[in-house]
Amino acid sequence: MSDGPWRSRHCLAVNVAIAVFFVLLDTGATLVGAAWWPAQPGTLAWVMLGLQALACFSLVARRRAPLTVVAVLGTYSLVLTLLISPVGALTPAHDWNVWAPYSTVLAAYGPLFYRRDQRSRRTALVALAVFTLIVARAWQPSAEIITIGVLRTAVGPLLALYFDARRRLVQALTERAERAERERHLLAEQARTEERARLAGEMHDVVTHRVSLMVLQAGALRMTATDEATRQAAEELRAAGCQALDELRDLVGILRSAPEGDETPSVAGLAALAAESAAVGTPVELVEEGDRALASPVVGRTAYRIVREALTNVRKHAPGARVTVRVEYGEAQVRLAVRNTPPTSAAGSALAGTGSGLGIANLRQRVELVHGTLRAGPAPDGGFSVEATLPAYVPTAELAV
Structure with a gap:
């Protein structure tokens, strides 16, 4: 009956597809020399490439554990930077082309979008600040490196704040429209109830007046008639009129009551x-x-x-x-x-x-x-x-x- 399991499988498939895409993107960019890949790669280079693929694949958990994804990619970026300098265990083919994986852009998006309470937001901001220092390599002051690093970690949070604000706005507008619709419905129900009561009152006044006249005339005829058959017919007519007045009173009471009474199935x-x-x-x-x-x-x-x-x-x-x-x-x-x-x-x-x-x-x-x-x-x-x-x-x- 519920579409919850289907939705969970769908989200998982989407997350896996996104993670695989960034694994292929970062691996391909590294191998073609757009990142830290050395001119003559050794065992350490291939190990770090595998670790990079695993770190990028952690994006599959970006919805449920966004801070964990940030920690994984931040740790990998820090270790890679330390292996290049000052340890010197890796020597990139192009020293000026050493950047953190592209996956860091999407990783920085998650903490602010998927954690909306104030306490989680404060923790996310601290984690993103540390993440930015690592990606921008603040200990290697360079205007180009710091600018590109900050841009990589800033685009995600800015988009997250924008989409979150848009979601809140749409939700508020939707709730306002639903509330206005409910109020309009209640006002219409109230107007119908008032009109029903007014019509019931008018019907009661008009019909009661006429039937009362008939009852009085029947009573007078019963008293003045000379033969028994006429008096009997007049009495029956008077009794029927009295019964009609009682039934009319009951009917008017029903019409004046709320249409959604306790007896209405719900x-x-x-x-x-x-x-x-x-x-x-x-x-x-x-x-x-x-x-x-x-x-x-x-x-x-x-x-x-x-x-x-x-x-x-x-x-x-x-x-x-x-x-x-x-x-x-x-x-x-x-x-x-x-x-x-x-x-x-x-x-x-x-x-x-x-x-x-x-x-x-x-x-x-x-x-x-x-x-x-x-x-x-x-x-x-x-x-x-x-x-x-x-x-x-x-x-x-x-x-x-």
Whole structure:
């Protein structure tokens, strides 16, 4: 039901591809003489080239451990610089062309973008400062070396700050738009409620006035009529008028009440559904994650009906099965799954034959109305599964579910 595992595999594949790209880029640049490669490479040169490839491949962990990646590449750059000077174990073909790997640019991007709390930011700034000193080789004062080194370690953090600020701005604008939409929806609901109450009051005043006149006239006719048949008919007419007034009073009370009353099916009634099923011998485990308030009324009613239909089907077709109902309330989506174990006995033909057989089809149509998806089918363990993904917010004014 959830796309979390797929998303994790996708991110891992992307990170591996990026890491391999920088491994090939730095290895190729080194071999063609664009870095520290000596004119006559020895064993140490090839060992350092392999270590460079491993250090560059550490970019695969840049999302989960960005500071570790910075530490790995910073350590490698420092060791390489020390081996060249002052140790002198490596002699580059071009002394003026000794630079840290290109991977340092992307490594410097991670700490500020993937660590957003204040404490992590302060640690990241300290780590990047040390990283910059190593890459720029501050102990070898040279305007060209320091400039290029600082640029390599500054581009990543600047891009990270830009994209983080842009992300925050988009998130704030999105939240503001959603809040405005919810407020507009609430104002529309309030206006409809007020208009309903006004119309109910006018209807009550007009109809009550006319029916009251009829009741009074019927009562007067009953008192003044000379024959019994007329008096009986007048009494029946008066009694019917009084009953009509009572029913009108009840109807006006309903119209004046809020449209989303306690009796309206919603996710708040899922616990009652589970209890009803358990009472008739179908154990139900209800698991809810997140805030119910994230689901708008239309989505809540749709989720309620999906669970109700699924539990009804379990009672009909899978006697003795245990059911798990899982509902996840998110900012953008509401996900629910109803799964039952295999039945422990054969379904009764009388109960299984009831209904139209269109329950799942009707549910699918209802889910499509709110732009959601529904999947229903046998589970690998022999049970049955009904899974639905619904948008968290659907205005009541746009859909009548």
